[in-house]
Amino acid sequence: MQEVRKIGWPAAAAIGVGTLLLGLLIGLNWGSVAYTVADTLGFCEGRVGRAPLSVCHRDELDFEDLNRIYQELALNFDGALDREQLLEGAKRGMVEAVGDQWTHFMTRAEATDYRRALSGDIGFGVGVEIGRRGGAIVVLRVIDGNPAQRAGLSTGDVIIAVDGKEVGEMSASEAADLVRGPNGSEVTLTVRRDEREREVTMRREKINNPSVLLTYDGNVAIIRVTRFDRETGELMSGAINDARKNNVVGVVLDLRGNGGGYVDSAQEVLGLWLDNQHVMTERTQFRTLELRSAARRVQMDGLKTVVLIDGGTASAAEIVAGALRHYNKATILGEESYGKGSVQRMVDLPRGELLVVTMARWLLPDGTNLSEQGLEPDEVVEMTLEDLAALRDPQLAAGVKLIRR
Numbered sequence: 001m002q003e004v005r006k007i008g009w010p011a012a013a014a015i016g017v018g019t020l021l022l023g024l025l026i027g028l029n030w031g032s033v034a035y036t037v038a039d040t041l042g043f044c045e046g047r048v049g050r051a052p053l054s055v056c057h058r059d060e061l062d063f064e065d066l067n068r069i070y071q072e073l074a075l076n077f078d079g080a081l082d083r084e085q086l087l088e089g090a091k092r093g094m095v096e097a098v099g100d101q102w103t104h105f106m107t108r109a110e111a112t113d114y115r116r117a118l119s120g121d122i123g124f125g126v127g128v129e130i131g132r133r134g135g136a137i138v139v140l141r142v143i144d145g146n147p148a149q150r151a152g153l154s155t156g157d158v159i160i161a162v163d164g165k166e167v168g169e170m171s172a173s174e175a176a177d178l179v180r181g182p183n184g185s186e187v188t189l190t191v192r193r194d195e196r197e198r199e200v201t202m203r204r205e206k207i208n209n210p211s212v213l214l215t216y217d218g219n220v221a222i223i224r225v226t227r228f229d230r231e232t233g234e235l236m237s238g239a240i241n242d243a244r245k246n247n248v249v250g251v252v253l254d255l256r257g258n259g260g261g262y263v264d265s266a267q268e269v270l271g272l273w274l275d276n277q278h279v280m281t282e283r284t285q286f287r288t289l290e291l292r293s294a295a296r297r298v299q300m301d302g303l304k305t306v307v308l309i310d311g312g313t314a315s316a317a318e319i320v321a322g323a324l325r326h327y328n329k330a331t332i333l334g335e336e337s338y339g340k341g342s343v344q345r346m347v348d349l350p351r352g353e354l355l356v357v358t359m360a361r362w363l364l365p366d367g368t369n370l371s372e373q374g375l376e377p378d379e380v381v382e383m384t385l386e387d388l389a390a391l392r393d394p395q396l397a398a399g400v401k402l403i404r405r
Contacts, residue, residue, distance in 0.1 A: 105355055106354040124182060124184075124206055125181070126148040132312075133388060138157070143209055147202040156390070162189055188200065212226075212238075222252045228261030228262050228266050228317070253324075257313070260315025266320050274293040282362050283363065309334045310335045313338060314338035318339075318375050323364065336376055336377070337375040339374035343359060343361070
């Protein structure tokens with residue numbers, strides 16, 4: 001008879017405790033253990049060209065010096081320390097030290113605003129689009145049915161200050177942040193028109209600002225795309241359907257002031273001209289990826305296209321303009337674009353914080369990267385402050401004329 005031996009409590013306890021200790025060691029050193037296993041199996045060898053494995057990144061920072069600074073502050077600083085604020089500052093400082101203007105750390109509140117802007121929900125404001133022209137912050141468009149229109153603001157108005165704070169040296173986005181605020185709160189803009197300054201006080205409201213706007217100049221459709229959000233592809237498709245029903249001879253695609261958005265939204269829009277064509281190449285430290293336009297969505301056959309760009313046209317908007325020109329689907333008019341040849345990834349962090357990090361560089365189909373220089377138009381047409389003040393749009397006029405030629 002085979003002897004069956006039972007494991008009594010001491011042996012079972014030893015196994016249980018041993019397993020527990022092993023689990024604890026692995027838990028405390030998971031990064032090192034995972035790296036060792038992955039490296040042994042060959043997953044981390046020659047990472048170039050392979051999909052990135054997070055376990056292959058064993059680099060860790062030594063925070064002993066940082067903790068030493070905190071301890072000295074706690075012991076010596078004559079005042080109260082806000083630990084959360086110090087931690088936030090440390091995170092922000094580390095990200096800024098990368099030295100890349102597109103890589104950002106965002107607090108929960110900043111992350112919320114950022115996501116809203118990408119989705120088209122810009123929060124509460126007065127209903128103006130602003131940009132830098134001739135060294136000044138200028139109203140580029142007044143959105144119908146919003147406080148700015150009711151207050152008599154007009155395209156071409158120069159914004160001098162917001163609530164008494166001068167904005168002349170700010171970027172357009174910084175000035176826009178001052179204009180936005182809580183629903184129902186008041187904001188006062190100091191504006192200049194015809195060499196006369198005045199103050200305009202408005203109450204902020206929820207702004208209705210779709211990413212695609214369709215208008216007509218006779219038999220020419222004018223489609224303005226302000227950003228590439230989740231709705232842009234379908235809104236563009238609907239606009240083109242409407243334009244074709246009105247028997248237009250061509251479309252002016254206005255991408256001026258469009259700072260970009262989602263790359264996949266740009267791919268959807270390009271699919272209205274290009275059927276599954278190579279529209280950009282994305283290069284990371286691990287791989288090179290060829291991105292294509294959406295398939296089986298072409299609606300622009302037989303219609304001429306002119307694309308308008310300026311110094312505010314960036315990122316996904318540059319991809320669209322560059323790809324359409326590469327395939328001879330459009331002529332580009334206006335001024336040199338911004339030149340943003342990188343792709344950012346949004347990484348959700350604990351506490352609702354967000355890391356926006358540059359994770360790739362993108363190239364146009366001809367291999368051009370726009371990081372050093374923006375997209376050059378086929379025909380340069382400038383827009384001056386005098387044009388804006390006089391409500392003239394020579395760039396749009398040139399685009400419509402070219403469609404009818």
